[in-house]
Amino acid sequence: MATISSSLLLKTPTKIQFLPKTHFTTPLNLPLPTRFTSKKNGSSSGSIGSGTRIRSGLLIEPDGGKLVTLLVEESQRELKKEEGFKLPQIKLTKIDIEWVHVLSEGWASPLKGFMRESEFLQTLHFNSIRIENGSVVNMSVPIVLAIDDEKKNQIGGSTSVALVDDENNPIAILSDIEIYKHNKEERIARTWGTTAPGLPYADKAITHAGNWLIGGDLKVIEPIKYHDGLDRFRLSPAELRDEFTRRNADAVFAFQLRNPVHNGHALLMTDTRQRLLEMGYKNPVLLLHPLGGYTKADDVPLHWRMKQHEKVLEDGVLDPETTVVSIFPSPMHYAGPTEVQWHAKARINAGANFYIVGRDPAGMGHPLEKRDLYDADHGKKVLSMAPGLERLNILPFRVAAYDKTKNGMAFFDPSRPQDFIFISGTKMRTLAKNKESPPDGFMCPGGWKVLVEYYDSLAQAENGRVSEPVSV
Numbered sequence: 001m002a003t004i005s006s007s008l009l010l011k012t013p014t015k016i017q018f019l020p021k022t023h024f025t026t027p028l029n030l031p032l033p034t035r036f037t038s039k040k041n042g043s044s045s046g047s048i049g050s051g052t053r054i055r056s057g058l059l060i061e062p063d064g065g066k067l068v069t070l071l072v073e074e075s076q077r078e079l080k081k082e083e084g085f086k087l088p089q090i091k092l093t094k095i096d097i098e099w100v101h102v103l104s105e106g107w108a109s110p111l112k113g114f115m116r117e118s119e120f121l122q123t124l125h126f127n128s129i130r131i132e133n134g135s136v137v138n139m140s141v142p143i144v145l146a147i148d149d150e151k152k153n154q155i156g157g158s159t160s161v162a163l164v165d166d167e168n169n170p171i172a173i174l175s176d177i178e179i180y181k182h183n184k185e186e187r188i189a190r191t192w193g194t195t196a197p198g199l200p201y202a203d204k205a206i207t208h209a210g211n212w213l214i215g216g217d218l219k220v221i222e223p224i225k226y227h228d229g230l231d232r233f234r235l236s237p238a239e240l241r242d243e244f245t246r247r248n249a250d251a252v253f254a255f256q257l258r259n260p261v262h263n264g265h266a267l268l269m270t271d272t273r274q275r276l277l278e279m280g281y282k283n284p285v286l287l288l289h290p291l292g293g294y295t296k297a298d299d300v301p302l303h304w305r306m307k308q309h310e311k312v313l314e315d316g317v318l319d320p321e322t323t324v325v326s327i328f329p330s331p332m333h334y335a336g337p338t339e340v341q342w343h344a345k346a347r348i349n350a351g352a353n354f355y356i357v358g359r360d361p362a363g364m365g366h367p368l369e370k371r372d373l374y375d376a377d378h379g380k381k382v383l384s385m386a387p388g389l390e391r392l393n394i395l396p397f398r399v400a401a402y403d404k405t406k407n408g409m410a411f412f413d414p415s416r417p418q419d420f421i422f423i424s425g426t427k428m429r430t431l432a433k434n435k436e437s438p439p440d441g442f443m444c445p446g447g448w449k450v451l452v453e454y455y456d457s458l459a460q461a462e463n464g465r466v467s468e469p470v471s472v
Contacts, residue, residue, distance in 0.1 A: 059241060059252070060353040060391060063137040064110030067237055067349060070218050071104055080221045084162035084170025088155045090147060090214070092163050092171070095205045098293040099143055100163065100172055101224035101329045105236035107346045110137060113218035114145040117180040120213065124190045127341060128387040138388030140341035141191060141333055145174075146182055148210035155179070161214070170221060177216035182209065191335050193374075198367025200296040201333045224329075230306060234292065235326040237350040243324055244351050249285035251276050253395065254352035256343050258291045258299055258332060259425065260308045260451055262443040263409040264400035266317045271411075272356065272395060273322065286323045287352055293331035296364075302327070304454040311446030334364040336374035337382040344383055348392055357383055358397040408441030429455070 062068075072080050092100065102108055110131055115123065120142050122129045127140040145163075147155075155161055160175040188202050189195050197203070225231050235243065244252055253272055257265065269286055276284035290309065292302050300308075306327070313320050330346065333339045339362040344355045361379035363372055383394045401420040403410035412420055423442060431438050433455040438448065 059244065059351045060348055062106065062109045062237070062349045063345065063388070064131055064135075066109070067106040067241075068109040068112055069104070069106050069236075069238065070112065070220050071223060072219050072221050077221050080173060080219065081170050084164070084173055084221070087160055087162040087173070088151075088158050089162045089164045089168065089170070090145070090151060090174075091168070092145075092165060093205070095294050095331050096145060096163075097165070097171070097224060098329055098331050099145070100218070100220060102293075102346075103143065103218055104172075104220035104224060105238070105329075107237060107328075107330065107349055108139070108143055109237075109349045111139070111143060113174060114215045115143055115213075116178045116215035117213075119215070120144060120180075124187065126387070127338065136388050138341050138345040138386055140338050140345070140386075141335065142187060144182075144213045144215065146206075146209035147179070147212050147214050149212070151210065152179055152212050155214075160216075171224070172218055172220045174214065174216040174218055177214055179212050179214050182211050182213045184209070184211075191333065191338055193336075193338075194366075196367050199334070200364075201294065201331065201335075204294065205331070228303070230292070230302065230327060233306065233325065233327045234329060235324075240287070240324070240326060241351040244285055247283065247285055247324070249283050251281045251284040251354065252287055252352045253284065253354035253356060254287040254289055254347040254350070255356045256289050256291060256328065256347075258295055258305070260300060260305060260443070260447060261288075261312045261317070262423075262428070262447075263317060263441060264402075266312065267400050267409050267411070268356065268397055269318065269323075271398070272354075284322065286318070287347070287350070288318070288323055288325045289328045289347070289350075290325075291332055292327035292329050295332045296334065299332075300451075300454060304450060308447045308450040311450055312444055315444035315446045317444045317447075332362070334362060334373075336360065336363045337378045340379045340383060341386045341389065344386075344389055344392055344394070348389075353391070354393045354395050355383070356395045356397065402439055402442055404439075406441075407439070433459070 099114070103111060103113060111119070111129075119129055119139070123139045123142050127138065128136045129139045130136050155177075159177060160173060161177060162170045163172040163174060164170050184206055185195055188199065188206060192199055192202065226234075253276070255265075255269055269288075273284045273286065288309065290302070290305055295302075309325055312318055313323070313325075328343075328346065330342070340357065343362060344357075347355055357380045360372060360374060360376040363374045363376070363379070365371070366373045380394065380396050383389060383392075399412040400409050401412045401422045402408070403420055405419050410420075421439070423438060428438065428451075432448070432451045435452055435456070442448075443451070
């Protein structure tokens, strides 16, 4: 359950834009997080909790002042494909393609491609990059492409390469390239704070990757699509900004998650909106932004999470009129305070000026020891001090738990601890696997049913029966 001290000061954004009210014209009705802007009593600033100042205005500017999009113009796509067939080719992994997606839509603005060595080193050592105008933007996780010795030799003196999929179809061109050493141990140590074996992303994407990194300017031939029934929810930063404007939102607050939504999450999100209304906002909008890239094997898959989120809206736990649901395409590192900066920075580029942060964000258990890898409070503290995130207001969670006197989720009251039950993720999974019901009011019935169906599908697969595909 998310736990964050209410004493953490929020930071002041610069420009914040008005976002209109609207909804997806698709079968799935999912909400999106939004940011804070104060207009109470017509003033240009306000406060959320102690010491927080908010200014009204336009939607917050992307990092670097302009949203970077790296898609080739439609009229030039065939020419770029033909060019790609003539260049040295690098075959991309699934995670590589997710990073191409991230870069192509501007989530990592102002990056214009896979990192060259100077950007890589700044990211590793400073968690930020200094751009041409001298200002600093946050960048806490390396966005890099690895190649092996053989591929490096094949590239030779070429200044451009084609990035291809499993079927050798060019999906992007990387030009003005730079190849440099991939120091894997240093990268892992500085990203995770440990080189212990068992770090999911490191095992999947770094340890067995090539000994060289290749950076350069990226041009993506066509929008990245996954053809999994969920592409309609993968809104780019530009599309999200348009959606917020269409909804006439005057505040946007973002909530990232990679787990099913329970009523404690919903309480936090509805309470946040109420606080914004009390500040004088007329239409705060929530960006509910589940992570859609690589996740570790024991996380609930994206299809099932999206289906569960749909039920949360259908059951009225969140209001579809004030919520936008979209998928964040980034892979997950589980790198705690380092990675949560990336999650927050990307939401600035999508137009959010408030970011909700909870207990141990982006964290995981230690791969070798029975303890958390990171201090549960460090993520929120790092966000409040991180270079390049000064414009973003960090909104800490309040502690929520199941209140036996109210038969529902409520904010924890330390004066009567005997009335509260903390239902851990492990306990929730155990109940769902055993097809048992949680206490009434913990999760909406429709959402709980989806979770039970998911764990039942795992049991069927283990017993050799094929479960039916998930419809979303």
